Amino acid sequence: MDQRVSLVTLGVGDLGRSRRFYEGLGWKRGNRDEGVVFFQIPGGVLALWGRHELAAETGLRDGGGFGGIALAYNARSRQEVDAVIAEAERAGARILRHPAETVWGGYSGYFSDPDGHPWEVAHNPAWLFDTQGGVVLPALS
Amino acid sequence: MDQRVSLVTLGVGDLGRSRRFYEGLGWKRGNRDEGVVFFQIPGGVLALWGRHELAAETGLRDGGGFGGIALAYNARSRQEVDAVIAEAERAGARILRHPAETVWGGYSGYFSDPDGHPWEVAHNPAWLFDTQGGVVLPALS
Numbered sequence: 001m002d003q004r005v006s007l008v009t010l011g012v013g014d015l016g017r018s019r020r021f022y023e024g025l026g027w028k029r030g031n032r033d034e035g036v037v038f039f040q041i042p043g044g045v046l047a048l049w050g051r052h053e054l055a056a057e058t059g060l061r062d063g064g065g066f067g068g069i070a071l072a073y074n075a076r077s078r079q080e081v082d083a084v085i086a087e088a089e090r091a092g093a094r095i096l097r098h099p100a101e102t103v104w105g106g107y108s109g110y111f112s113d114p115d116g117h118p119w120e121v122a123h124n125p126a127w128l129f130d131t132q133g134g135v136v137l138p139a140l141s
Numbered sequence: 142m143d144q145r146v147s148l149v150t151l152g153v154g155d156l157g158r159s160r161r162f163y164e165g166l167g168w169k170r171g172n173r174d175e176g177v178v179f180f181q182i183p184g185g186v187l188a189l190w191g192r193h194e195l196a197a198e199t200g201l202r203d204g205g206g207f208g209g210i211a212l213a214y215n216a217r218s219r220q221e222v223d224a225v226i227a228e229a230e231r232a233g234a235r236i237l238r239h240p241a242e243t244v245w246g247g248y249s250g251y252f253s254d255p256d257g258h259p260w261e262v263a264h265n266p267a268w269l270f271d272t273q274g275g276v277v278l279p280a281l282s
Contacts, residue, residue, distance in 0.1 A: 001166040001167060001168075001214065001225050001228055001229065002167075002214075002274050003167070003168045003169065003180055003181065003182055004182045004183050004214065004273075004274045004275070005149060005182050005185075005187055005212050005213070005214065006213050006214055006215035006263075006275075006276045007212070007213035007215065007261070007263075007276070008146060008149055008210065008211075008212055008213075009210065009211045009212075009213065009261075010209065010210055011209030011210065011211075012209075025142040026142060026143075026144070027142075027144045028144065030278040030281065031278060031281070032281065038278055039144055040144065040277070040278050041144055041145045041146050041184060042145050042183070042184030042185070042275070043182060043183030043184025043185060043271075043273065043275035043276075044146075044183070044184060044275055044276055045276060045278060046146055051209040054209060054211055055207060055209070057211075057238075057251070057261075058207070058211055058237055058238070058251050058253075058259040058261075059237045059238055059251070060206070060207040060237070060253075060257070060259060061206060061207065062206070062207050062209060063204045063205065063206045063207070064204065065201070065202060065203070065204045065208065066196060066199070066201040066202065066203050066204070066208050067206060067207050067208010067209060067210055067258075068151065068152030068153075068192040068195060068196070068203060068208060068256065068258070069149065069150065069151055069152065069208055069210040069258065070149075070150045070152075070195055070198075070199060071146050071148070071149055071150075072146070072147050072148035072149075072150065073142065073143075073145065073146065073147055074147035074148065084142050087142055088142065096199055096200045096201070097198075097199070097200055110198070110199050110200070112199075112201075115209065116201070117208075117209070117210065118199040118201060120148070120150075120198075120199075122147075122148075130184075132145075132184065133143050133145045134145065134147075134183070134184035134185055135147045135148070135184075135185050135186055136181070137171040137172060137179055137181050137186060140171065140172070140173065
């Protein structure tokens with residue numbers, strides 16, 4: 001199994017509402033299928049699909065709420081963290097934590113999308129970006 | 142907010158157990174920090190971190206179990222789907238669904254990692270791969 005994740009699927013309660021939320025952040029949908037929304041991201045795809053369908057497909061029982069997975073968006077500066085958190089709030093996100101300095105020497109805040117999926121928005125001065133905006137871990141010395 | 146996900150963090154109950162599971166799939170850790178494990182993936186990072194810490198960090202209440210997010214690994218053939226599912230099972234994964242044809246014209250199965258996080262392993266004949274193994278949506282015509 002190669003070291004990669006092709007797709008992250010967020011289960012949603014209302015596909016139109018969730019699509020509009022991400023489009024409100026400036027994202028462009030990459031498919032025209034009914035019932036599922038794909039966004040091309042560097043290295044893979046972020047998908048929106050019905051949470052009930054996703055639970056049924058995996059065979060897992062869905063107790064609702066948080067499931068121990070968070071997404072993160074790395075910004076190139078602290079100012080960009082503040083700007084993205086403000087943009088998400090304008091698009092209807094709930095702010096879970098306002099940006100602040102972190103114990104690991106960076107700066108981050110959290111919002112949640114219309115289904116409660118958490119996104120960290122972070123500036124980590126030790127991490128690099130590739131030309132497509134993907135993050136690159138520093139080499140192990 | 143650019144269209145990207147920098148990091149996917151899986152909350153885990155036992156960091157050593159989860160690290161060994163992913164290393165058992167052939168993955169190489171990209172950091173040496175205590176308390177968190179990073180794996181470089183195309184476009185970003187897959188992180189393992191304590192589920193309690195992740196819940197506390199986001200401020201979300203964790204009822205346990207599935208939270209409506211699934212990861213997927215796209216394979217280049219049906220044979221590779223079968224091989225990856227078998228490899229995951231040997232590494233200790235629970236098989237949630239054995240590979241079978243899908244309604245969307247592909248072939249996929251599901252396993253879950255030691256913390257129950259679901260992974261689909263899929264072959265989608267309509268999706269392309271870039272040189273790093275990242276998936277690329279077909280152009281909208």
